[in-house]
Amino acid sequence: MDIDLSTEDLAFEKEVREFLDGNAYKPGEDYNAWRMGWFEAAREKGGWDVPKWPQEFGGPGWSPTQHYIWQKETASRTTPWDMPFGTVMLAPMLMQYGTKEQQERFLPDIRSRKVNWCQGYSEPGAGSDLANLKTKAELTDDGQHYIVNGTKIWTTAAHIADWIFCLTRTDDSGRKQEGITFLLFPMNQEGVEVKPIITLGGAHSVNMVHITDVKVPVENRVGEENKGWAVAKGLLQHERTGIAGISNSIVALENLKQKAGTVKRGNGSLMDDPGFRKKIAELEIDLMATEFTELRSLASASAGTAPGPESSILKLKGTNIQQRTNKLTMEAGGLYSAAWGDKTAGPGFAKAGTAGYLASRAYTIYGGASEVQRDVIAKNVLGIKRSGK
Amino acid sequence: MNFDLTEEQQLVADSVSRFVSDNYHLESRQEYAAEPGGFKKEHWQTMAELGWFGMPFSEADGGFGGDQVDTMIIMEEFGKGLVLEPFVPSIVLGGGAVKRGGSDALRAAILPGVQDGSLQLTLGYAEEQSRFDLNDVITSAKADGDDFVINGQKSMVANAETASHIVVSARTSGGQMETDGITLFLVPADAEGVSMDSFPTVDGLRASEITFKDVRVSKDNVLGDVDQGHGLLHEVVLDGILAHCAEAVGTMEMLYKDTIEYTQERVQFDHPLSDFQVLQHRMVDMFMEYEQCKSMLLRATMEVAASGVDATRTVHALKHLVGKQSIFVGESAVQLHGGMGMTEELRIGHYFKRLLVIDAQFGNADYHLQKFAA
Numbered sequence: 001m002d003i004d005l006s007t008e009d010l011a012f013e014k015e016v017r018e019f020l021d022g023n024a025y026k027p028g029e030d031y032n033a034w035r036m037g038w039f040e041a042a043r044e045k046g047g048w049d050v051p052k053w054p055q056e057f058g059g060p061g062w063s064p065t066q067h068y069i070w071q072k073e074t075a076s077r078t079t080p081w082d083m084p085f086g087t088v089m090l091a092p093m094l095m096q097y098g099t100k101e102q103q104e105r106f107l108p109d110i111r112s113r114k115v116n117w118c119q120g121y122s123e124p125g126a127g128s129d130l131a132n133l134k135t136k137a138e139l140t141d142d143g144q145h146y147i148v149n150g151t152k153i154w155t156t157a158a159h160i161a162d163w164i165f166c167l168t169r170t171d172d173s174g175r176k177q178e179g180i181t182f183l184l185f186p187m188n189q190e191g192v193e194v195k196p197i198i199t200l201g202g203a204h205s206v207n208m209v210h211i212t213d214v215k216v217p218v219e220n221r222v223g224e225e226n227k228g229w230a231v232a233k234g235l236l237q238h239e240r241t242g243i244a245g246i247s248n249s250i251v252a253l254e255n256l257k258q259k260a261g262t263v264k265r266g267n268g269s270l271m272d273d274p275g276f277r278k279k280i281a282e283l284e285i286d287l288m289a290t291e292f293t294e295l296r297s298l299a300s301a302s303a304g305t306a307p308g309p310e311s312s313i314l315k316l317k318g319t320n321i322q323q324r325t326n327k328l329t330m331e332a333g334g335l336y337s338a339a340w341g342d343k344t345a346g347p348g349f350a351k352a353g354t355a356g357y358l359a360s361r362a363y364t365i366y367g368g369a370s371e372v373q374r375d376v377i378a379k380n381v382l383g384i385k386r387s388g389k
Numbered sequence: 390m391n392f393d394l395t396e397e398q399q400l401v402a403d404s405v406s407r408f409v410s411d412n413y414h415l416e417s418r419q420e421y422a423a424e425p426g427g428f429k430k431e432h433w434q435t436m437a438e439l440g441w442f443g444m445p446f447s448e449a450d451g452g453f454g455g456d457q458v459d460t461m462i463i464m465e466e467f468g469k470g471l472v473l474e475p476f477v478p479s480i481v482l483g484g485g486a487v488k489r490g491g492s493d494a495l496r497a498a499i500l501p502g503v504q505d506g507s508l509q510l511t512l513g514y515a516e517e518q519s520r521f522d523l524n525d526v527i528t529s530a531k532a533d534g535d536d537f538v539i540n541g542q543k544s545m546v547a548n549a550e551t552a553s554h555i556v557v558s559a560r561t562s563g564g565q566m567e568t569d570g571i572t573l574f575l576v577p578a579d580a581e582g583v584s585m586d587s588f589p590t591v592d593g594l595r596a597s598e599i600t601f602k603d604v605r606v607s608k609d610n611v612l613g614d615v616d617q618g619h620g621l622l623h624e625v626v627l628d629g630i631l632a633h634c635a636e637a638v639g640t641m642e643m644l645y646k647d648t649i650e651y652t653q654e655r656v657q658f659d660h661p662l663s664d665f666q667v668l669q670h671r672m673v674d675m676f677m678e679y680e681q682c683k684s685m686l687l688r689a690t691m692e693v694a695a696s697g698v699d700a701t702r703t704v705h706a707l708k709h710l711v712g713k714q715s716i717f718v719g720e721s722a723v724q725l726h727g728g729m730g731m732t733e734e735l736r737i738g739h740y741f742k743r744l745l746v747i748d749a750q751f752g753n754a755d756y757h758l759q760k761f762a763a
C-alpha cells in the first residue's frame with residue numbers, strides 16, 4: 001500500500017493534461033461543434049469518451065488510479081456538457097442485459113452523444129416504492145408490440161430527450177417486483193405528452209410525461225418480459241455513484257473558497273472569518289475521506305462489474321457534501337443571497353448560489369432518497385435483518 | 390412571569406389570524422406578489438383600519454402604546470400566511486426609528502400617516518461591502534448650512550419602491566467602521582438625487598439598491614443625535630430581529646404541521662409515510678426545534694420589552710437559533726415531501742424560501758453565534 005503515483009501513472013497524468021488542454025474550448029468557437037469534436041477526440045485516445053465502459057465495449061480499461069487521475073483532471077477544467085442517462089446509466093444495462101442487436105443499435109449513438117435519453121421510472125404513486133409502478137404495457141395479439149399507457153413524473157430532461165427508457169408493468173398478479181418490463185421508445189411521437197414542472201429555484205428540468213397508446217416493438221425490450229426489475233435496480237446503482245459527484249465537489253469547494261475570498265470582511269475577506277473557515281474546513285475533511293472511500297470502491301470493483309452497495313454510501317456522503325457546499329455558497333452571498341432579479345450590486349455569484357442551494361435539496365431525494373438509502377445499507381451491507389420480515 | 394396574552398392581545402391575535410386565513414392562500418399570495426410594488430394596497434389599508442399599525446406607537450404619538458410583544462403576536466400570524474405587506478419595514482423599522490429619534494415636529498408630521506397607512510417607510514442600513522455590520526458605513530452626509538448632503542448607496546432595502554420615506558444611516562464623521570460618527574436621516578423617497586433599482590427577492594418580496602447623489606435633507610430630518618445614530622439603529626434592528634423571528638416561528642409551525650399532514654396521506658410501500666419511524670423521529674425533531682425557537686422568541690421579546698438593549702445578547706441567541714433551526718425545519722419539510730417538496734406547487738417550498746431570506750437579514754446564524762460568543 002502506498003500513495004505515490006508510479007512512473008506510468010505520472011506519464012498518464014501528463015497525457016491527460018495534454019489532452020484536456022489541447023482540446024479546451026476556445027472562446028468564440030461553436031459550442032456544439034466543439035462538444036462533438038471533443039468526444040470524438042477522446043474516443044480516438046482509446047475510449048476516453050466512455051471512461052467507465054469495459055474494454056470489450058470500447059472503454060479504456062483504466063486502473064482505479066487512472067480513473068482517479070482522470071476525474072481529478074477533468075473536474076478542474078471545462079469539459080463538454082454531458083448527461084448521465086445514456087453513457088452512465090443505460091449503456092451498462094444494455095451491455096449486461098441487452099441483445100447483440102440492441103447493443104449494436106443503441107450503443108454507438110449513446111457513445112457519440114447524438115441521442116439524448118431520459119429516465120422513465122418514477123410515477124405519482126411510485127417514488128421510493130418504485131416497484132409500485134402502474135404504467136401498463138400490453139402485448140398485442142400478434143406478440144410483436146407492447147401498447148403502453150400511463151404517467152411518469154419528475155422525468156428529468158424529458159423535454160429535450162430523444163428516447164426514454166421506461167419501466168412498465170406487464171403483470172400485476174404476483175409480487176410487485178415481478179411483472180416489470182424495461183422498454184425503450186422514442187419521445188417524439190404521438191401519444192407522448194411532456195408537461196413541465198417548475199422546481200424551487202424556478203428552473204425547468206423535470207417533467208410530467210403522459211403516455212397514451214404508445215406502440216413499442218418487442219425488439220425494444222431490454223431483458224425478459226416481467227424481469228425488468230433486475231435491470232432497473234442495476235441501473236440505479238450506476239446512477240447513484242454518478243450522483244455522489246465527488247470530483248465535482250472538489251472543484252466546487254475550491255470555487256467556494258475563491259468566491260468567499262472576494263467577499264470583503266473588515267480588512268480581509270470572508271475566508272478570514274473564523275466561523276466560515278471552520279465550516280469550510282469540516283467540509284474539506286469529509287471530502288478528503290469520501291474521495292478515498294470512492295477510490296477504495298473503485299479498487300475493489302474489478303473493471304466492468306456493477307458497483308456494489310458502496311454506491312449507497314457514496315451517494316449519502318457525496319450528496320451531503322454537495323448540499324453543504326451549496327449552502328455555504330449561498331451564505332457567502334450574505335444579504336445579497338436573497339436578490340432574485342437583475343440587480344446592480346453585490347457579489348456576482350449570489351443569485352446562482354441561492355439557486356444552486358435550492359436545487360441541491362433534490363440530491364437527497366432522487367436516485368433513492370437518503371432515508372431509503374440508509375435502509376439499503378442496513379440490510380445489504382450490514383446484513384441487519386428485521387424480525388417479522 | 391406570565392405567558393398569557395391580555396384580552397386585547399388575544400383579540401388582535403384572532404383578528405390577524407382570521408385575516409391571514411381568509412386572504413393568504415398560496416395562489417392569492419402569488420397574485421399579490423405580482424402586483425406593482427409586490428403587495429396588495431387594499432390589504433395595506435385594511436391593516437391600517439384594523440389598528441394594527443398603531444400597536445407599537447405611544448398614545449402621545451397616536452398609537453395604542455403597545456410593545457414588542459404586540460408586534461410579535463402580529464408577526465407570528467403573518468409568518469403563517471407569508472404576508473407580503475411591508476409591516477416590518479414601515480412600522481417596526483422606519484416607524485421604530487422615527488418614534489425613537491424624531492423631534493416632536495417630525496413625529497407629528499410622520500407618525501399619523503404611518504399609522505393610517507398613507508405613508509410607508511423603510512430602512513436603508515446595509516451597504517454593498519457591509520455584509521451584516523451596522524457600523525460599516527461609507528455613505529456620507531456632510532453638513533451644509535441648515536441641510537445635510539448625502540452621497541452613497543444602500544443595499545437590499547425592503548419595499549423601497551413603494552416607500553414615501555427612507556431612514557438612512559450615513560457617516561457624518563469618523564472612519565468606515567467606527568460606531569461613532571453615524572447619523573440616521575429621514576429622507577423623502579422623492580427627494581432629488583434619490584434613484585433606485587428594484588427587483589424581486591427569492592421569497593417573492595421586493596428589494597432595492599438605492600443611490601443617493603447630492604441628496605439634500607434638512608437637519609430637522611435627523612433622527613436622534615448627529616454622530617450618535619449607531620445606538621439608535623441598534624435598538625431599531627433589535628426590534629426588526631424580534632419581528633422577523635416571530636414571523637419565522639409562525640412559518641416553522643406551518644412547516645412541521647404541513648409535513649405531519651402530508652406524511653399521513655402519502656402512501657409508499659403500502660404504508661402512509663408517517664408509519665416509518667425514521668420519519669416520525671425527524672418530525673419530532675422539527676416540532677421540538679419549533680418549540681425551542683418559540684421559547685427563545687418569548688424570552689428575547691419579553692427581555693427586550695422589559696430592558697431594551699440590555700437584552701442584546703439574548704437577541705443574538707434568538708437570531709442564531711432561529712436561523713439554524715428554521716433552515717433545519719425547512720430542509721426537513723422538503724426532504725419528507727420528496728419530489729413534491731421541490732415544486733412551487735405546495736406552500737412548504739415558499740415557506741422554506743422565506744426562512745432563507747430571514748436568516749440572511751440582520752446577520753445570519755453564524756454571525757449571531759459569534760456575537761453571542763464574543
Ligand SMILES: Cc1cc2nc3c(=O)[nH]c(=O)nc-3n(C[C@H](O)[C@H](O)[C@H](O)COP(=O)(O)OP(=O)(O)OC[C@H]3O[C@@H](n4cnc5c(N)ncnc54)[C@H](O)[C@@H]3O)c2cc1C
Nearest residue numbers: 119121122127128154156362366369371665724725727728
Ligand atoms: C429534481 C428531481 C429530478 C428527478 N429526476 C427523475 C428522473 O429523471 N426520472 C425518474 O424516474 N425520477 C426522477 N426523480 C424522482 C425521484 O427518483 C423521486 O423523487 C424519489 O424516488 C422519491 O420519490 P417521491 O418523490 O415519490 O418521494 P416519496 O417516496 O413519497 O418519499 C417522501 C419521503 O419519505 C421517505 N420515505 C419513503 N419511503 C420510506 C421508508 N420506507 N422508510 C423511511 N422513509 C421513507 C423518503 O425518504 C422521503 O424523504 C427526480 C426527482 C427530483 C426531485
